Amino acid sequence: MIKVSLIGAGNVGFHLHAVLQKTAGVEIVQWYNRTKSSLALHACATNITDNLSELHEADIYLISVSDDHIEKLSTLLKKRKGIVAHTAGSVTINVLKAHENYGVFYPLQTFSKQKTVDFNNIPLCLEANNSHSLKLLQQLAGCLGGPIHSVDSVQRKALHIAAVFVNNFTNHLYSIGASLCQEHNVPFSVLQPLIAETADKIQSLSTLEAQTGPALRKDNTTVENHLSLLTQEAHKKIYSLLTTSIQQHNG
């Protein structure tokens, strides 16, 4: 039984709590958040606290707080025997180097509280300061069932940037699609099969093979036509920049 102490109740902490509490081989010994009220709903099943000095011993302390607070918060866990690990994409492992055993347990996924996720499909990117720590983090990751990758802090940061492009920016493109639908009184649902197929395509095709559209075809008549129809300056700029980038990238 791996004893886990969860620290933080943001989107990642929330979903880690949800999955770990029903994962065989794992026990959540405690869940800390600086405001206890946001944990109150879970007080029945989980030992909750807003006081770090009250933390019980655990095999792994999983820190899921905002990037800026990881280092400072981790110093309050000094002299603990367990592994101190954070779950952030962009933060180097070195912020935890004051500890004896430390690492990173980064689930590469987008988390919103309103949407359940399946950890069987979530890659876990692991890094640790020694083989003992790596082994235990791998064991915890193994309990969750998804693919496990050993990545160093530089690779993880690159993955986090890539995640910003394929998730945060992509979702913003969806929102532009939604606003165009709204402006022209068409339901957004008309675009959903296209959005699903766009994501599905690159499971079997390369992004180069999957690319279609006026930018790729250098169909400047359509490009100019589209630009003239966009009413928001921000949308025009994004359309132009991405069209140019597609044309440069695809030679």
Next chain:
Amino acid sequence: MIKVSLIGAGNVGFHLHAVLQKTAGVEIVQWYNRTKSSLALHACATNITDNLSELHEADIYLISVSDDHIEKLSTLLKKRKGIVAHTAGSVTINVLKAHENYGVFYPLQTFSKQKTVDFNNIPLCLEANNSHSLKLLQQLAGCLGGPIHSVDSVQRKALHIAAVFVNNFTNHLYSIGASLCQEHNVPFSVLQPLIAETADKIQSLSTLEAQTGPALRKDNTTVENHLSLLTQEAHKKIYSLLTTSIQQHNG
């Protein structure tokens, strides 16, 4: 039995042929392309031609050629009794107004020859010059099983622009993700569950609810950090512009 004459063998024509030849209630009476050789593989099952003057009579002539050629090509179909319809997102119905019965049969999806698609999930956006034409186009669309929408030429053009954002541009963001993975020696497959979840999320959440990441959080430390790590100027520009746009859009 609806008799369809298919004109053009680009990505859309190719997939329309594939689905219509196995759709009950539909007969492909002929498939035209200006180069017959690209149809040769299908000569066994379908009557193929590269001569428009040889076209047999049909209930619907479906024109799937490049936008610039639709009008000119359609004039060669004058005095036909059947409905002349094109399949393009960005071309007004009016380019076909020399005909008695005409319309638009626009499947809103991304088509690549290497990837099969399921027409049960492809919205068909229809427009026609009279109720007779609309009814027959609806009947053909109904045989394919997907959702049917009546949209006028302005709405269809807006949908086509939206499709460029959510498909062409999104796929380009995937390609940037892929190049970051390659640069840092991480398999692109690590990003695929995130890409799938990003698309899946907006089936149940609004794009506003689904938005996450450093731009939304106004986490300027991470934004600056990411910008400093990007090695390609084009990627920096896209990162900056989309970050600004997310911040403006989400207040």
